[in-house]
Amino acid sequence: MAIDALGASIKRREDPRFITGAGNYIDDIKLPSMVHMAILRSPYAHANIRSVDVTAARAMPGVIDVIVGADVPYNPLPMVWPAGGSAGLRNNVNSPRILATDSVKWTGEGVAAVVAETPAQAFDALAAIVVDYEPLPAVVDAEKAVAPGAPQLHENAPNNVVFEWSVGDSAGTEAAIEAAEVVVRQRLVNQRLIPNPMETRGDIGWYNPGTEEYTLWMSSQTPHIQRLLVGIFTMGIPEHKLRCIAPDVGGAFGTKIFCYADYALVLLASKRIGGRPVKWIEGRRENYQSTIHGRDHITYLEIAGKRDGEITGLRVKTLANLGGRLSTIGPGIPTTLYARVLSGCYKIPNVYAEVTGVYTNTTFVDAYRGAGRPEATYVIERAMDLFAREIGMDRAEIRRRNFIAPDAFPYDNPSGLGTASGGAKIYIDSGNYEPALDKALAMVGYDDLDARKVEARLRGKYLGLGLSTYLEVCGVAPSKWIGAVGEGWGAAMWESSNIRVHLTGKVVLTMGTSPQGQGHETTYSQVISHELGVPVDDVIVQHSDTQGTPFGYGSYGSRTSSVGSTAAIKAAGKIREKARRYAAHMLEAAPEDIEIDGANYSVRGSPDKVKTLQEIAFALDLAFDAPVGMEPYLDETAYYDPTNCTWPFGTHIAIVEIDEETGHVDLVRYVAVDDVGNKINPMIVDGQLHGGIAQGVGQALWEGAVYDDQGQLLSGSLLDYALPRAAWLPSFELDETVTPSPVNPIGVKGVGEAGAIASTAAVSNAVVDALGPLGVRHLDMPYTPQTVWRAIQTAKGGQA
Amino acid sequence: MAEHVTLVVNGQRREVDVEPRRLLVEVLREDFDLTGTHVACDTSQCGACTVHMDGQSVKSCTVLAVQADGATVTTIEGLAAGGELHPIQAAFWEKHGLQCGFCTPGMIMSAADLLARVPDPSDQQIRHAIHGNLCRCTGYHNIVAAIREAAVTMHTGSASDSGIVG
Numbered sequence: 001m002a003i004d005a006l007g008a009s010i011k012r013r014e015d016p017r018f019i020t021g022a023g024n025y026i027d028d029i030k031l032p033s034m035v036h037m038a039i040l041r042s043p044y045a046h047a048n049i050r051s052v053d054v055t056a057a058r059a060m061p062g063v064i065d066v067i068v069g070a071d072v073p074y075n076p077l078p079m080v081w082p083a084g085g086s087a088g089l090r091n092n093v094n095s096p097r098i099l100a101t102d103s104v105k106w107t108g109e110g111v112a113a114v115v116a117e118t119p120a121q122a123f124d125a126l127a128a129i130v131v132d133y134e135p136l137p138a139v140v141d142a143e144k145a146v147a148p149g150a151p152q153l154h155e156n157a158p159n160n161v162v163f164e165w166s167v168g169d170s171a172g173t174e175a176a177i178e179a180a181e182v183v184v185r186q187r188l189v190n191q192r193l194i195p196n197p198m199e200t201r202g203d204i205g206w207y208n209p210g211t212e213e214y215t216l217w218m219s220s221q222t223p224h225i226q227r228l229l230v231g232i233f234t235m236g237i238p239e240h241k242l243r244c245i246a247p248d249v250g251g252a253f254g255t256k257i258f259c260y261a262d263y264a265l266v267l268l269a270s271k272r273i274g275g276r277p278v279k280w281i282e283g284r285r286e287n288y289q290s291t292i293h294g295r296d297h298i299t300y301l302e303i304a305g306k307r308d309g310e311i312t313g314l315r316v317k318t319l320a321n322l323g324g325r326l327s328t329i330g331p332g333i334p335t336t337l338y339a340r341v342l343s344g345c346y347k348i349p350n351v352y353a354e355v356t357g358v359y360t361n362t363t364f365v366d367a368y369r370g371a372g373r374p375e376a377t378y379v380i381e382r383a384m385d386l387f388a389r390e391i392g393m394d395r396a397e398i399r400r401r402n403f404i405a406p407d408a409f410p411y412d413n414p415s416g417l418g419t420a421s422g423g424a425k426i427y428i429d430s431g432n433y434e435p436a437l438d439k440a441l442a443m444v445g446y447d448d449l450d451a452r453k454v455e456a457r458l459r460g461k462y463l464g465l466g467l468s469t470y471l472e473v474c475g476v477a478p479s480k481w482i483g484a485v486g487e488g489w490g491a492a493m494w495e496s497s498n499i500r501v502h503l504t505g506k507v508v509l510t511m512g513t514s515p516q517g518q519g520h521e522t523t524y525s526q527v528i529s530h531e532l533g534v535p536v537d538d539v540i541v542q543h544s545d546t547q548g549t550p551f552g553y554g555s556y557g558s559r560t561s562s563v564g565s566t567a568a569i570k571a572a573g574k575i576r577e578k579a580r581r582y583a584a585h586m587l588e589a590a591p592e593d594i595e596i597d598g599a600n601y602s603v604r605g606s607p608d609k610v611k612t613l614q615e616i617a618f619a620l621d622l623a624f625d626a627p628v629g630m631e632p633y634l635d636e637t638a639y640y641d642p643t644n645c646t647w648p649f650g651t652h653i654a655i656v657e658i659d660e661e662t663g664h665v666d667l668v669r670y671v672a673v674d675d676v677g678n679k680i681n682p683m684i685v686d687g688q689l690h691g692g693i694a695q696g697v698g699q700a701l702w703e704g705a706v707y708d709d710q711g712q713l714l715s716g717s718l719l720d721y722a723l724p725r726a727a728w729l730p731s732f733e734l735d736e737t738v739t740p741s742p743v744n745p746i747g748v749k750g751v752g753e754a755g756a757i758a759s760t761a762a763v764s765n766a767v768v769d770a771l772g773p774l775g776v777r778h779l780d781m782p783y784t785p786q787t788v789w790r791a792i793q794t795a796k797g798g799q800a
Numbered sequence: 801m802a803e804h805v806t807l808v809v810n811g812q813r814r815e816v817d818v819e820p821r822r823l824l825v826e827v828l829r830e831d832f833d834l835t836g837t838h839v840a841c842d843t844s845q846c847g848a849c850t851v852h853m854d855g856q857s858v859k860s861c862t863v864l865a866v867q868a869d870g871a872t873v874t875t876i877e878g879l880a881a882g883g884e885l886h887p888i889q890a891a892f893w894e895k896h897g898l899q900c901g902f903c904t905p906g907m908i909m910s911a912a913d914l915l916a917r918v919p920d921p922s923d924q925q926i927r928h929a930i931h932g933n934l935c936r937c938t939g940y941h942n943i944v945a946a947i948r949e950a951a952v953t954m955h956t957g958s959a960s961d962s963g964i965v966g
Contacts, residue, residue: 008855011893011894011896014901015893015901016893018887018898018901018904019876019885019889019892019893019898019901019904019905019908020839020876020877020878020879020885021835021836021875021877021905022836022877023836023837023901023902025835025902027829027841028829029834029838030833056963076958104910112901120819120821137830139931197900197902197936198838198840198848198900198902198934198935198936198937199838199840199844199902200840215867224860248901249899249900250838250840250900250901250902251899251902251936251937253936261814283842284840284841284843284846285843287840299871353895370917402904445814488867516900517899517900517937518899519899530912567863570847643883676892683896684896686896686942687896687938687941687942688899690939690940690941690942691899691936691937691938691939692939693939694938694939694941695939696938717841717842717843717845718841718843718845718846718934719843719845723934723936724924724936724939724940725931725939725940726927726928726930726933726943726944727924727927727928727931729924729927729939729940729941731941731944731945732939736963755939778850
């Protein structure tokens with residue numbers, strides 16, 4: 001065998017098709033007799049629907065069918081993660097509709113769908129549909145929505161409240177705040193974001209009248225879950241009658257986890273028109289209204305402690321804007337994935353959080369890269385800076401002072417990932433936070449900071465440095481915890497893998513996970529190459545098709561490398577054991593005397609008596625000489641349910657320069673020291689960090705979804721929503737510490753979200769640090785020149 | 801009313817009857833099955849549809865198919881010459897300049913346009929040259945590295961640099 005592929009930065013096996021234009025994304029698929037669907041979307045954020053007249057649309061050229069809400073047999077889409085709590089909690093649930101019937105709750109809610117021979121004919125016909133709306137007052141801001149007199153969205157949700165949820169020790173935290181030498185309070189806005197994978201969503205539905213089976217091609221992170229959610233839960237299609245296939249997926253960042261109306265619509269439409277495949281491709285502006293948004297919290301924080309820097313309490317009240325109806329796991333994000341990890345990597349004895357989920361006349365909000373954890377990191381990292389400033393302590397020092405000590409693991413955090421009602425436990429199992437901090441500080445030359453600030457002032461710039469010492473929870477599991485009633489989303493969280501070693505020794509690995517650009521075909525091949533001793537090129541990875549892959553929960557939450565890989569390692573172990581038994585038969589030895597070295601199975605003490613995995617597979621696949629009781633073929637399946645989550649951490653540092661005349665913020669350096677445990681492919685890990693950092697920087701500096709008071713999305717296209725561009729960003733400087741996760745055999749933790757979780761707070765802290773000498777102690781994002789210029793003018797006492 | 805359009809695409813003469821409102825990118829994808837050219841927005845902001853027309857990079861969503869009558873067009877499918885990856889394609893692979901791959905064809909075509917004009921660009925020139933191409937996966941870090949690498953390869957002539965047609 002050549003060098004061990006595990007841990008090597010090998011080039012990606014996916015790339016040849018992508019760099020030559022040979023990828024196969026949803027819109028690249030053409031099926032015989034395929035037709036096209038377009039969806040009419042509400043121009044009002046809040047309105048009653050009096051009538052929908054599709055008569056003229058039906059008569060338009062090329063139109064085959066028009067569907068309205070009344071045509072949909074069962075309209076609500078599933079919402080599967082209500083905010084819980086062991087004591088039980090009321091959620092005022094209003095699910096999204098496949099098509100609106102009596103009312104619309106945000107601009108962009110689907111009202112009717114046209115099926116036509118060409119996309120252009122479908123779009124043309126939308127304009128011929130006449131909807132009689134009764135416009136209603138709208139509310140888009142969570143704080144305004146819960147205020148007295150606000151427009152009410154749903155009868156079952158007084159004051160637009162979805163839920164009122166809390167976690168932690170209320171009395172203890174109250175006492176800690178009362179007794180504290182110093183308490184710092186701040187209101188923070190974590191603004192709404194539009195995720196923007198470069199490929200929008202899309203799907204093709206096909207009903208086969210001959211077999212009465214359905215196929216759904218979908219740009220999705222979760223084909224197996226969607227088979228349940230859109231199939232039996234929504235359309236009444238039995239699980240074995242629906243096949244879901246995700247082709248190449250052009251980015252997702254969480255948005256393609258969920259159950260969307262169009263999945264059901266293309267299936268319904270295909271059946272209505274007798275089985276011609278129906279394609280729907282989302283436009284970018286449409287994506288901004290019909291695919292989930294992220295973040296959108298208003299938070300009031302109180303952080304309490306001593307003048308020596310010891311933090312004794314953290315209390316947080318958050319209003320989480322969840323949009324007009326609840327997306328698939330919307331309520332779970334600002335509760336479990338946010339408030340339960342608010343204290344980050346700090347040992348804070350008293351933590352209490354209250355979260356109120358709120359309906360507004362906006363697009364639904366759900367998991368976007370990091371999902372709750374970037375919001376939590378933003379709160380705690382801003383809080384640490386605010387407290388340090390209040391007591392005049394160095395920002396690195398206060399973090400050091402409060403880190404959970406390396407010998408304190410396993411550590412139960414007081415905001416209660418803790419123990420689920422069923423007894424399953426999640427705890428922070430490992431960590432060593434100071435080395436990452438030290439390394440990052442050394443990389444940026446932290447000790448010279450003051451001199452550089454002085455030098456920058458001579459150039460008309462305010463220089464600032466921001467720290468973010470983040471903790472992430474990922475590899476989400478175990479099922480007993482996440483599935484416990486009131487804790488998680490009531491589903492399991494294991495992963496699956498099947499390995500077949502074919503007659504020629506080639507290995508086919510099928511996985512339940514589904515990539516969207518992470519390079520799973522490469523990294524899984526590396527893992528299996530290591531486990532079975534075969535070349536990477538002899539392994540092919542199949543995924544994302546419910547026909548032929550074992551059930552899996554999909555790829556999100558940075559869980560594939562830890563949960564998926566471990567399932568594959570378990571399956572490889574089963575393959576090895578069967579190969580060992582057959583090698584023993586071939587070599588006339590006892591199985592316990594067979595030694596395995598890579599792909600070589602030899603008799604202990606007789607290295608010349610050896611069979612390769614390929615020879616074993618060949619013989620066992622032919623099975624001419626299989627011993628009694630041994631089944632032919634090397635074909636093994638394994639399921640893996642982790643015992644805990646994984647806990648990546650690290651220190652990110654941003655350095656910005658702000659132009660005092662224009663307020664323009666220039667990100668001049670970005671340093672990240674991450675501890676994601678062991679790495680399967682360091683090149684891919686770095687790539688994940690780069691992309692995550694850019695998205696987090698985007699939130700701090702440029703991005704924001706903006707609605708006007710009537711609920712019109714002002715940032716409604718890529719002309720108006722500032723996605724980071726190449727010339728705005730520096731190259732990033734990365735380094736690492738390595739603390740292997742104890743949860744899985746290869747010690748990996750996951751890295752898909754770390755960059756996005758850490759970077760927003762780092763840049764925010766840098767901007768506030770830069771403006772600190774002017775007296776600015778906090779500024780809400782994004783730090784556009786206008787916002788920063790106003791802050792400078794206000795601080796200087798001028799008219800902003 | 802359809803217009804007759806004749807163009808050379810990736811070295812091959814193509815003729816098609818198109819409605820005047822149809823875009824070059826639609827004809828490339830739908831009529832010629834050249835699906836490597838992607839559409840990622842509706843406001844000419846993303847650059848995923850970048851191709852070369854008569855030697856210059858254009859966003860094929862802002863060109864009507866009838867405007868391309870008589871033009872020579874190169875798409876991502878036509879960049880590799882004789883089965884050999886173009887040095888920019890090779891560099892994107894080598895330097896992990898892509899993740900989901902959706903922006904990649906447009907990004908590579910923009911890079912090819914840059915390196916045809918500026919053989920040895922600075923990082924800043926590279927970042928400005930791809931300003932009209934959005935990527936949400938890579939933070940551009942490895943894209944810049946890949947284009948820098950490709951510039952060196954094309955200088956030293958160790959790989960084919962004849963792939964840019966038209």
